[in-house]
Every structure is written in C-alpha cells, then in structure tokens.
Amino acid sequence: MSRKTHEHQLAQRKAQRQAERQAERAKQRRMLAITITSIAAVVAVIAGVFVVVAKNTGNDTPAASDTPSAPSGAENKPQSIPTAIAAPPKRPKPLAAEVDCSYTKSGQPASKKADAPANGKVKASGTKPVTLNTSVGDLHLTLDSALAPCTVKSFLSLVGQKYFDNTKCHRLTVGTGLQVLQCGDPSASGSGGPGYSFKDEVYPELKYGRGILAMANSGPNTNGSQFFIVYGDASGLTPAYTAFGTVDKAGLELIDKVANAGVIPEGGPTDGKPATPVEIKTATAAS
Incomplete structure (x- = not known):
C-alpha cells in the first residue's frame, strides 16, 4: 500500500467518525418526530x-431578515x-x-x-x-x-x-x-x-x-x-x-x-x- 493510499484511507475513516459523532450529537439535541417506513424515506436516508x-438548527436563531424564503417550484409543496x-x-x-x-x-x-x-x-x-x-x-x-x-x-x-x-x-x-x-x-x-x-x-x-x-x-x-x-x-x-x-x-x-x-x-x-x-x-x- 502506498503512503498516499494509506493517508487517503485514514482521512476517509476520520471523516466517517466525525460524521457519526455529529449525527449522534444532533440526535441527542433534537426531538425525533416521525419514523417513516416508506420508500421515499429510505431514499432520503x-x-x-x-x-x-x-430540525437541525442547534441553538442558532436567525434574525427575521436572515430567514430563507421557500424555494420556487413544487418540490416543497404537497x-x-x-x-x-x-x-x-x-x-x-x-x-x-x-x-x-x-x-x-x-x-x-x-x-x-x-x-x-x-x-x-x-x-x-x-x-x-x-x-x-x-x-x-x-x-x-x-x-x-x-x-x-x-x-x-x-x-x-x-x-x-x-x-x-x-x-x-x-x-x-x-x-x-x-x-x-x-x-x-x-x-x-x-x-x-x-x-x-x-x-x-x-x-x-x-x-x-x-x-x-x-x-x-x-x-x-x-x-x-x-x-x-x-x-x-x-x-x-x-x-x-x-x-x-x-x-x-x-x-x-x-x-x-x-x-x-x-x-x-x-x-x-x-x-x-x-x-x-x-x-x-x-x-x-x-x-
């Protein structure tokens, strides 16, 4: 295994561990609401x-002027x-x-x-x-x-x-x-x-x-x-x-x-x- 390949694998594992820790912290912060068993949910996961x-906003509270607008199109509507x-x-x-x-x-x-x-x-x-x-x-x-x-x-x-x-x-x-x-x-x-x-x-x-x-x-x-x-x-x-x-x-x-x-x-x-x-x-x- 080359040094470059080894470093790349280490970086990948580190990124994965960080993502898992962030996900766990987020899970502890938030109120889980609904478990979806549909195909759409699986695709989303x-x-x-x-x-x-x-939500995934942590403790951030954006000012009214910073709140994003709903996007155009029908994706965000039923x-x-x-x-x-x-x-x-x-x-x-x-x-x-x-x-x-x-x-x-x-x-x-x-x-x-x-x-x-x-x-x-x-x-x-x-x-x-x-x-x-x-x-x-x-x-x-x-x-x-x-x-x-x-x-x-x-x-x-x-x-x-x-x-x-x-x-x-x-x-x-x-x-x-x-x-x-x-x-x-x-x-x-x-x-x-x-x-x-x-x-x-x-x-x-x-x-x-x-x-x-x-x-x-x-x-x-x-x-x-x-x-x-x-x-x-x-x-x-x-x-x-x-x-x-x-x-x-x-x-x-x-x-x-x-x-x-x-x-x-x-x-x-x-x-x-x-x-x-x-x-x-x-x-x-x-x-």
Missing part, C-alpha cells in the same frame, strides 16, 4: 437526509392532499374505567415553565373540546380520554398553564406518506418540552389519517408537549405515536392552505418550517 427528525377525513380512532379493547398515570421528570429543562400533572388514577372516558386560536384561524380539537387518558390529562394541564400560548408550529411535512403539522415546542427548535415525560398509550391496530391528533416523541415512552396534526397522507406511520383526539374539518382546511403554501426545507425538500407561519396565540379548553 441514503442521501444523508434525516427525515425522521424535526402533490396532493386526501380530502376524506379518517374515522376517529377507537381501541379494539376498551381500557379499564380508570388507569394509573405517571409523569416523570426528564433530563432536559422545560422550554417554558410548566408543572407536571399529579400522578394517580384518571378516568378513561369522556371527551374535551380545546380550541387553538392561531394566526391562520381557529383549530378545534376534541380530546378523547378513552384513547389516551394520561395524554389528555397532560395536554389539558399544559393548556391550563398557558404553555402553548404564543408558540409556533415549528414543523410541516408535505411528502407522500407523511403530511403533518407539528407544534407544542415553545422554543420552536424541535427539541423542546415541558421538563417531564410520560408513557405511550398506543395499540397495534392504531391507524393515522386526516384529522388525527397525536403525540410526537423521541422514542418509546418519551412523550412531552410536542404534538402533530395529520392533515393528509399518513401511510408511512407505524403505530408508535399516541393518538389522543381529532381536529375539525374547518381546521383541517386551514392547514391545507398552509401546506399548499409549502415549506422552507430543513430536513429535506418536503420537511421544514411552514412557509406560512402558524402561531398558536392561545389554547383554551371548554369549561
């Missing part, structure tokens, strides 16, 4: 694009959006009348001050309306405790603490197999949370479709405050994300307009900030 992560609203999820086997909920302090500090709900028994029945008053209009949610009582309890607690008020929906995906709007991180970095976590409330038969409200996570049992609204195709999702309610038809049509305006790509051409900003001004639960 091969190309080096981390489709499953929310090719189509299904209009049929999915049937609300329903567990094949109902939960017990009451379940135990536990909320554990997480390793990361809260992005915005919040108290965890009290641990203990929660009723696994009933629905609760919540309205997200946003910069693009009102999104009416219906939370379902028969689906995910611990998740509903946490979400309502955060609503009551005004945790979601004046926060931005930081992620929009428009590609085939994954069309969601993701919100719930006051830092808008994709890695923020309430300072606590709780277990998944999923089941193998769980399906996602237009109108489903679900929790984002960074792996099993890492739910916090980030959630996503499925406005279109979700055929690439596995049943690993707690569904806890639905979004009304009028709200979905508002999100359609946001999606059709495109994304400012960050995790690939179909994944990034919505080009039309979506800010949650207030979140309120019906009394």
Whole structure:
C-alpha cells in the first residue's frame, strides 16, 4: 500500500467518525418526530437526509431578515392532499374505567415553565373540546380520554398553564406518506418540552389519517408537549405515536392552505418550517 493510499484511507475513516459523532450529537439535541417506513424515506436516508427528525438548527436563531424564503417550484409543496377525513380512532379493547398515570421528570429543562400533572388514577372516558386560536384561524380539537387518558390529562394541564400560548408550529411535512403539522415546542427548535415525560398509550391496530391528533416523541415512552396534526397522507406511520383526539374539518382546511403554501426545507425538500407561519396565540379548553 502506498503512503498516499494509506493517508487517503485514514482521512476517509476520520471523516466517517466525525460524521457519526455529529449525527449522534444532533440526535441527542433534537426531538425525533416521525419514523417513516416508506420508500421515499429510505431514499432520503441514503442521501444523508434525516427525515425522521424535526430540525437541525442547534441553538442558532436567525434574525427575521436572515430567514430563507421557500424555494420556487413544487418540490416543497404537497402533490396532493386526501380530502376524506379518517374515522376517529377507537381501541379494539376498551381500557379499564380508570388507569394509573405517571409523569416523570426528564433530563432536559422545560422550554417554558410548566408543572407536571399529579400522578394517580384518571378516568378513561369522556371527551374535551380545546380550541387553538392561531394566526391562520381557529383549530378545534376534541380530546378523547378513552384513547389516551394520561395524554389528555397532560395536554389539558399544559393548556391550563398557558404553555402553548404564543408558540409556533415549528414543523410541516408535505411528502407522500407523511403530511403533518407539528407544534407544542415553545422554543420552536424541535427539541423542546415541558421538563417531564410520560408513557405511550398506543395499540397495534392504531391507524393515522386526516384529522388525527397525536403525540410526537423521541422514542418509546418519551412523550412531552410536542404534538402533530395529520392533515393528509399518513401511510408511512407505524403505530408508535399516541393518538389522543381529532381536529375539525374547518381546521383541517386551514392547514391545507398552509401546506399548499409549502415549506422552507430543513430536513429535506418536503420537511421544514411552514412557509406560512402558524402561531398558536392561545389554547383554551371548554369549561
């Protein structure tokens, strides 16, 4: 082996190790959002694009004048959006009348001050309306405790603490197999949370479709405050994300307009900030 070839191989190995370390650090910083099993996702991973992560901006906060504009063309916009609203999820086997909920302090500090709900028994029945008053209009949610009582309890607690008020929906995906709007991180970095976590409330038969409200996570049992609204195709999702309610038809049509305006790509051409900003001004639960 020539000296030149040996040096070249050493340089390649060094670059590979650096890339692996950077990827691991990035993984630890960010809130993983969606695992995609579609062919498009595989192609994106091969190309080096981390489709499953929310963002890769670290702690950088660009000034408004530095924020890039959405590119021209259709790559950053949905090719189509299904209009049929999915049937609300329903567990094949109902939960017990009451379940135990536990909320554990997480390793990361809260992005915005919040108290965890009290641990203990929660009723696994009933629905609760919540309205997200946003910069693009009102999104009416219906939370379902028969689906995910611990998740509903946490979400309502955060609503009551005004945790979601004046926060931005930081992620929009428009590609085939994954069309969601993701919100719930006051830092808008994709890695923020309430300072606590709780277990998944999923089941193998769980399906996602237009109108489903679900929790984002960074792996099993890492739910916090980030959630996503499925406005279109979700055929690439596995049943690993707690569904806890639905979004009304009028709200979905508002999100359609946001999606059709495109994304400012960050995790690939179909994944990034919505080009039309979506800010949650207030979140309120019906009394």
